[in-house]
Amino acid sequence: MTDLLLDQYQEIVGEEVVGSLRQLAEPLRGIRVVHVNSTNDGGGVAEILHRMIPLKRELGLDPSWEVIVGEGEFYRCTKYMHNTLQGNRFEISRPLLKQYEETNEENAERLRDQLEEADFVFIHDPQPAPLLNLCPGRKGKWIWRCHIDVSRPYRPVWKYLRNFVEPYDASIWSLAEFAQPLHHPLYLITPSIDPLSDKNRELSQKELQEALKRSKLDPDRPIVVQVSRFDRFKDPVGVIQAFRLAKKFVPLQLVLAGGGATDDPEGEEVLSEVREAAILEPDIHVMLLPSDSHRIINGLQRLADIVLQKSTREGFGLTVTEAMWKGRPVIGGEVGGIRLQVHNHHTGFLVNTPEGAALRIRYLLTHRDKLEEMGRKARQFILENFLITRHVREYLTLMLAILRGTEERIELL
Amino acid sequence: MIDPFAVKDCALIAVATGERAHNLRELRDRLEKTSSGCIYYHFWGGLLRPSFDDPEYQNDFAVWAYHGLHDRFLAERLALVDPTEFADLEELRRELIEVIEERLDENELVPWSSAHQQFHFIRSQIVVFDTRIRLTKPEQLPEYIPHLTVGSIFYHFVDARRRTANRSDDFSEWIKGFGTGYNGLLEHIAALDPYFKSLTELRAQLAQIVEEHVDR
Numbered sequence: 001m002t003d004l005l006l007d008q009y010q011e012i013v014g015e016e017v018v019g020s021l022r023q024l025a026e027p028l029r030g031i032r033v034v035h036v037n038s039t040n041d042g043g044g045v046a047e048i049l050h051r052m053i054p055l056k057r058e059l060g061l062d063p064s065w066e067v068i069v070g071e072g073e074f075y076r077c078t079k080y081m082h083n084t085l086q087g088n089r090f091e092i093s094r095p096l097l098k099q100y101e102e103t104n105e106e107n108a109e110r111l112r113d114q115l116e117e118a119d120f121v122f123i124h125d126p127q128p129a130p131l132l133n134l135c136p137g138r139k140g141k142w143i144w145r146c147h148i149d150v151s152r153p154y155r156p157v158w159k160y161l162r163n164f165v166e167p168y169d170a171s172i173w174s175l176a177e178f179a180q181p182l183h184h185p186l187y188l189i190t191p192s193i194d195p196l197s198d199k200n201r202e203l204s205q206k207e208l209q210e211a212l213k214r215s216k217l218d219p220d221r222p223i224v225v226q227v228s229r230f231d232r233f234k235d236p237v238g239v240i241q242a243f244r245l246a247k248k249f250v251p252l253q254l255v256l257a258g259g260g261a262t263d264d265p266e267g268e269e270v271l272s273e274v275r276e277a278a279i280l281e282p283d284i285h286v287m288l289l290p291s292d293s294h295r296i297i298n299g300l301q302r303l304a305d306i307v308l309q310k311s312t313r314e315g316f317g318l319t320v321t322e323a324m325w326k327g328r329p330v331i332g333g334e335v336g337g338i339r340l341q342v343h344n345h346h347t348g349f350l351v352n353t354p355e356g357a358a359l360r361i362r363y364l365l366t367h368r369d370k371l372e373e374m375g376r377k378a379r380q381f382i383l384e385n386f387l388i389t390r391h392v393r394e395y396l397t398l399m400l401a402i403l404r405g406t407e408e409r410i411e412l413l
Numbered sequence: 414m415i416d417p418f419a420v421k422d423c424a425l426i427a428v429a430t431g432e433r434a435h436n437l438r439e440l441r442d443r444l445e446k447t448s449s450g451c452i453y454y455h456f457w458g459g460l461l462r463p464s465f466d467d468p469e470y471q472n473d474f475a476v477w478a479y480h481g482l483h484d485r486f487l488a489e490r491l492a493l494v495d496p497t498e499f500a501d502l503e504e505l506r507r508e509l510i511e512v513i514e515e516r517l518d519e520n521e522l523v524p525w526s527s528a529h530q531q532f533h534f535i536r537s538q539i540v541v542f543d544t545r546i547r548l549t550k551p552e553q554l555p556e557y558i559p560h561l562t563v564g565s566i567f568y569h570f571v572d573a574r575r576r577t578a579n580r581s582d583d584f585s586e587w588i589k590g591f592g593t594g595y596n597g598l599l600e601h602i603a604a605l606d607p608y609f610k611s612l613t614e615l616r617a618q619l620a621q622i623v624e625e626h627v628d629r
Contacts, residue, residue, distance in 0.1 A: 176533035179429040188427040397424040
């Protein structure tokens, strides 16, 4: 097998797709691109950056990735920010916001030279958003990338954050309904998964058997799996309710598997609630996994008959993308980016309640032909739309577009 | 001497305008003022953006009428508006407004969408780049067309309708320069309807037509 990432992607997406990436990247050869986020471990953003950076490097750009660091109070503040931007009504105290600003000032001291010299700076999510104002000598274009659902934010928190993001040259949103009005172009780019990563690559039968043994699941009874952080917006307790309702009619095992992220202090509390809800039910397997458990997650998604993602709020839902890539139909909450991926009766079902999820579990487990057909369609849909090659292509297009202003048509001839 | 055919590729990036419609009257009002780029995107952008290949309706206005407003009558009528039938985007805009006004006249109540299903107006920026591939005669088409990217198909077959004097595709415009010997080929290409197909389907059908009608 070749060492070049692009050659490996070419085997999956085709020669013309990779050829097109190389041509699009040509005018951007040598430009310095810095991505900044708040964790290098856990969560969809870090996973994307882990692969996007080497891919951009192979295309001739000069990319780097920096992570801002803070103390517990900083992460508590940004978690509150995350929750309130997704709609929870909650006042964040002044001292916490002060901690947020001071942490950014400390990080700016460390990163200023590099950020001010870069041609493009991509700031991911609210955590490092104040960095722009702290880099007055910046030379390049600064873009704020919002990965979360800000369609109906708690207004006082959005108004506070808006002061930091308004001066950016552009922002990127996963869906149009998430985009808040700002005085700069609001680009729309959906995230992606990497088919070569440990979490998504093909697994051998032997690896799958090991995964089955390790997880203590019964191979003779159907398995439904939800993989996500232990977060109330992912509704793990609702998933348990759906399991109990469906299990009255079909034999079933449930896996709720989630990793923690270093920037998520609420996870333990939600995990206790989930364990309590699952008590005395031997067929519910609650797994708290280390953040590097990519192969385990890969195995669980492949062992599943159906994958659930019953979120009540969702940025995009990369766990949905991962499951669909593995040919599994998904029963997902009718929110955020899940609606872009799950198409009723084609790639899975969108639901709004535990009852809805239970109904669709029953339907799919009693219509195996439909389950398999939806799985096939799901994989093809991801192949054509949500792999990292499409994502990189849109980043390259965006950089070229921003360099040329707001023209509707940009000819690189 | 006819200029070689320069194969180009393109990439589209979507830009939210921040304009929204909560109900049918708002959609009508916004349609009157929004940029023609938005109308273009909501009819043709689906071909190049991540979207499901087998949609119930072909344009975003019809999809919203069905899923946002739950108005099947309007969805069916909007779905029948075929952008290839109109001279330009302004004519297409007028037709859309006409269909919506007719529906507003029929209903005493203005249909509303729920808060999370508003219509969001989106425009796009298109980046066009040269693949450096040059074709000097139509006999090369069967070799190259199956390997063109979907971006190239979009640029030469869909986007071309905005750029060419005859609202045609770039391949046909180029082939015409070689005289009447290719009229059969041109007729078959002209019969291809880009509106109801995905770009991969279009590429496959175009490849089949040139394979059958061009001697290598």
